[in-house]
Amino acid sequence: MIEYGSYECPYCAKADELLSGLPVQRAFRHFPVVSKHPRSRVLAHASEAAGLQGRFWDMHDALMGDQAHLDDPHLWQRCDALGLDLARFEADRRSDAVAERVQCDFRSAIRAGLTTTPSLVIGGVIYPGVPGADLLERLPGRP
Amino acid sequence: MIEPGSEAPDFTLSDQDGNEVSLADLEGQTSVLVFYPLDFSPVCTDQLNVYQEVLPDLEEQGAKLYGVSVDSAFAHKAFQEQLGVSIPLLADFNPKGEVAKAYGVYVDERGHSRRALVMIGPDLTVKWAYHASSPLEVPGANLIFDALQAA
Numbered sequence: 001m002i003e004y005g006s007y008e009c010p011y012c013a014k015a016d017e018l019l020s021g022l023p024v025q026r027a028f029r030h031f032p033v034v035s036k037h038p039r040s041r042v043l044a045h046a047s048e049a050a051g052l053q054g055r056f057w058d059m060h061d062a063l064m065g066d067q068a069h070l071d072d073p074h075l076w077q078r079c080d081a082l083g084l085d086l087a088r089f090e091a092d093r094r095s096d097a098v099a100e101r102v103q104c105d106f107r108s109a110i111r112a113g114l115t116t117t118p119s120l121v122i123g124g125v126i127y128p129g130v131p132g133a134d135l136l137e138r139l140p141g142r143p
Numbered sequence: 144m145i146e147p148g149s150e151a152p153d154f155t156l157s158d159q160d161g162n163e164v165s166l167a168d169l170e171g172q173t174s175v176l177v178f179y180p181l182d183f184s185p186v187c188t189d190q191l192n193v194y195q196e197v198l199p200d201l202e203e204q205g206a207k208l209y210g211v212s213v214d215s216a217f218a219h220k221a222f223q224e225q226l227g228v229s230i231p232l233l234a235d236f237n238p239k240g241e242v243a244k245a246y247g248v249y250v251d252e253r254g255h256s257r258r259a260l261v262m263i264g265p266d267l268t269v270k271w272a273y274h275a276s277s278p279l280e281v282p283g284a285n286l287i288f289d290a291l292q293a294a
Binding site: 033034035036038106110111112113114115116 | 226
């Protein structure tokens with residue numbers, strides 16, 4: 001299951017909460033729509049920078065879990081809590097490589113015709129919005 | 144809905160700043176009229192936000208976007224500012240929906256246009272047109288890129 005989302009999108013946080021812990025393999029891709037969520041791209045870069053230190057999902061969960069604190073000092077606090085090398089994190093999140101990684105996800109969302117966050121892609125079918133109970137019950141791997 | 148190959152129906156509408164935009168102003172460029180139901184409605188918001196994100200890529204390919212709805216220029220201005228988008232928004236306000244009707248995308252029983260995209264070539268003929276199957280369907284920006292490639 002591919003999950004397109006943004007760390008500033010409250011519906012994405014809800015979707016993430018519903019999907020976490022389910023027995024399905026998840027891939028998260030960034031779909032930062034900056035005109036709607038001004039810090040979405042900055043935050044996508046932050047999670048990818050954490051990923052370069054092996055802590056993508058930890059940063060992902062920390063961002064989705066508290067969307068009231070998404071400014072730079074809050075990112076640094078998360079880095080501290082996760083034991084990240086802050087200097088490296090700061091350099092990485094501003095790097096061309098990380099920007100390209102996020103832009104690659106964004107382009108793939110546009111190519112797929114996505115128009116909102118969150119959007120799930122399961123078996124080639126797009127499901128926009130927070131997944132409902134019907135969809136959750138039908139996910140592969142569910143008992 | 145208007146068919147590709149047709150001459151684009153003439154129009155003159157005010158944008159969000161009160162400037163008049165006419166069909167003749169589109170001559171020599173590829174333009175996409177983005178007909179949408181109403182300012183401030185949730186689905187329209189998502190649509191314009193996503194198009195805004197790919198505006199530089201569309202402009203790089205020589206395309207200019209114009210949003211069109213039955214809202215007034217004043218409503219468009221507020222909507223544009225709230226969304227943080229720079230796409231010009233044209234007011235098909237008075238007579239209400241006249242341009243939408245000319246392009247065959249007005250829904251009488253609802254009093255607004257359906258969600259539709261119309262690509263107008265530099266020669267002011269319609270090159271491509273798409274209408275959403277329901278007001279809840281948001282045409283992805285990929286459709287515009289595909290149409291540009293095919294044009």
